[in-house]
Amino acid sequence: MSDTLSVSVHRGTSGARFDRFEVPRLPAQTVLDVVTWIQREADPTLAYRFACRVGMCGSCAMTVNGRPRWTCRTRVETAARDGRLTLEPLRNLPVVKDLVVDMAPFFAKWVKAEGVFTPRADLGADFAVVPPASPARAAADAAVECIGCGVCYSACDVVAWQPGYLGPAALNRSWTLVNDVRDGGQVARLAAVASDAGCHACHSHGSCTQHCPKALSPTASIAGLKRAVLRAALRGEA
Amino acid sequence: MMRAHRNHAGWWAALLHRLSGLALAIFLPLHFLALGTALGGADALDRFLDLTASPLVKLAETGLVLALALHLALGLRVLHVEFLPRPESRTRTVVAACFGIGIAVALLFALNLTA
Numbered sequence: 001m002s003d004t005l006s007v008s009v010h011r012g013t014s015g016a017r018f019d020r021f022e023v024p025r026l027p028a029q030t031v032l033d034v035v036t037w038i039q040r041e042a043d044p045t046l047a048y049r050f051a052c053r054v055g056m057c058g059s060c061a062m063t064v065n066g067r068p069r070w071t072c073r074t075r076v077e078t079a080a081r082d083g084r085l086t087l088e089p090l091r092n093l094p095v096v097k098d099l100v101v102d103m104a105p106f107f108a109k110w111v112k113a114e115g116v117f118t119p120r121a122d123l124g125a126d127f128a129v130v131p132p133a134s135p136a137r138a139a140a141d142a143a144v145e146c147i148g149c150g151v152c153y154s155a156c157d158v159v160a161w162q163p164g165y166l167g168p169a170a171l172n173r174s175w176t177l178v179n180d181v182r183d184g185g186q187v188a189r190l191a192a193v194a195s196d197a198g199c200h201a202c203h204s205h206g207s208c209t210q211h212c213p214k215a216l217s218p219t220a221s222i223a224g225l226k227r228a229v230l231r232a233a234l235r236g237e238a
Numbered sequence: 239m240m241r242a243h244r245n246h247a248g249w250w251a252a253l254l255h256r257l258s259g260l261a262l263a264i265f266l267p268l269h270f271l272a273l274g275t276a277l278g279g280a281d282a283l284d285r286f287l288d289l290t291a292s293p294l295v296k297l298a299e300t301g302l303v304l305a306l307a308l309h310l311a312l313g314l315r316v317l318h319v320e321f322l323p324r325p326e327s328r329t330r331t332v333v334a335a336c337f338g339i340g341i342a343v344a345l346l347f348a349l350n351l352t353a
Contacts, residue, residue: 014295018253049327059266063243065242066242066243067242067243068243090241108272142324144311154243155243157244157249184298198329203314204248204252204315204320205244205247205248206246206247206248206249206252206319206326206329207243207244207246207249209248209326210246210248210249211243217324217325217326218320219248219326220319220323220325221322223319223320223321223325224240226320227320
């Protein structure tokens with residue numbers, strides 16, 4: 001391990017300017033530690049975003065040596081084997097400054113994908129009973145741990161090629177609600193995800209699944225949506 | 239452009255699926271054009287088919303078989319992703335199997351050509 005790390009950091013909003021910093025190496029150092037060191041010790045004007053530091057909030061996601069990752073859960077030695085780091089903001093989102101992106105378009109697509117719980121009218125006053133072992137609950141469980149960090153959205157080439165594409169996170173969210181027996185908004189949801197910008201646009205590259213820090217599989221969720229849309233179409237419901 | 243976030247089995251499989259599909263799409267009209275020479279009589283077709291004795295054409299044919307076998311096998315990958323539970327748990331195995339099937343079929347074809 002050399003004593004310093006050579007870190008190239010995206011600055012501004014253009015994608016053209018990178019500043020280089022020499023950062024002292026420390027044992028068990030995370031990429032977030034590196035960014036924090038730069039801001040505190042070298043350049044206080046550096047903009048970046050973080051909150052929890054422990055992989056719960058998802059706000060510190062950035063592009064590290066070309067891969068989208070949570071910087072707080074990425075050790076320097078796994079991302080920069082040769083002692084060099086290039087830090088960029090997440091792809092596919094407008095850059096606010098330096099390493100900060102505007103997440104508004106990302107979450108707007110969750111709304112577009114009908115990723116909002118809509119209670120069924122006939123639920124009644126009592127709690128709905130959802131057996132944990134039921135297939136629908138198991139399918140929702142497999143996808144429900146998403147914390148909305150945007151790593152999958154940044155990894156997705158289809159989002160880059162087709163900016164209207166709802167993207168893996170929004171479609172994954174829709175899939176959890178398609179499997180929610182308490183939800184009454186399924187017709188609108190399936191219509192939303194069956195649009196040109198929806199699940200059928202997925203190319204099954206699997207980059208979302210490959211890079212998801214929670215080891216979720218939006219690819220499988222999108223495949224589930226395709227099957228749900230087909231079933232609804234065959235029944236004449238969509 | 240090759241970028242770090244694309245360097246994983248699923249993406250390589252999708253790229254080869256796309257490229258083999260394009261190759262087959264380009265080949266198909268040429269294939270019909272070749273068959274169309276029969277409209278000019280058996281001699282015309284035979285003269286064209288004599289070209290297939292050349293090693294270069296045999297190599298191209300092997301490439302074509304590779305593209306066809308790969309495209310078919312990678313279609314199985316897509317079916318696997320679309321219809322089987324937890325496809326992400328088997329990505330590397332399935333992609334390796336698809337590449338294996340494609341290469342094995344092309345090799346068998348090439349061996350048969352030289353037999």
